[in-house]
Amino acid sequence: MLVEHLELIEAIGLNLFFLFIFGFIGLSIYDVMNRNDVPRMGKVVVYFVLFLGCAGFIAKGIIQFIWESQGVG
Template sequence: MLAEYFEVIEAVGLNLFFAFIFIFIGLSIHDVMKKNNVPKNGRYVVYFVLFLGCAGFIAKGVIQFVWESQGVG
């Protein structure tokens, strides 16, 4: 049974890994900015850039899902 669902388990595990990596990156960036007294505008820019990186991975996953469901990829 495990061999049948190996690709699904691998894809879910990889997505969870990326989610944890983004969470840890966000927490470490937050800690560094808090210790160095970064102004609020700078924090907003840093979090926006981090969000764009995360949104890129989400968009890639959605596009890949749509293409695979239509038989393109």
């Protein structure tokens, strides 16, 4: 049973790892910006860039899922 689903378990684990890493990076950035009194516009730009990184991984996952379901990859 475990050997049959090893690839799925690895994919889920990797996605959870990325979720944890992005969350940890977000909390670290939040702490650094609050300690240094960063202006509101600077915070918006930093969080937007962090969001774009997360959105890239999400888009990659969706594209990969679609391609694999159609037999492309």
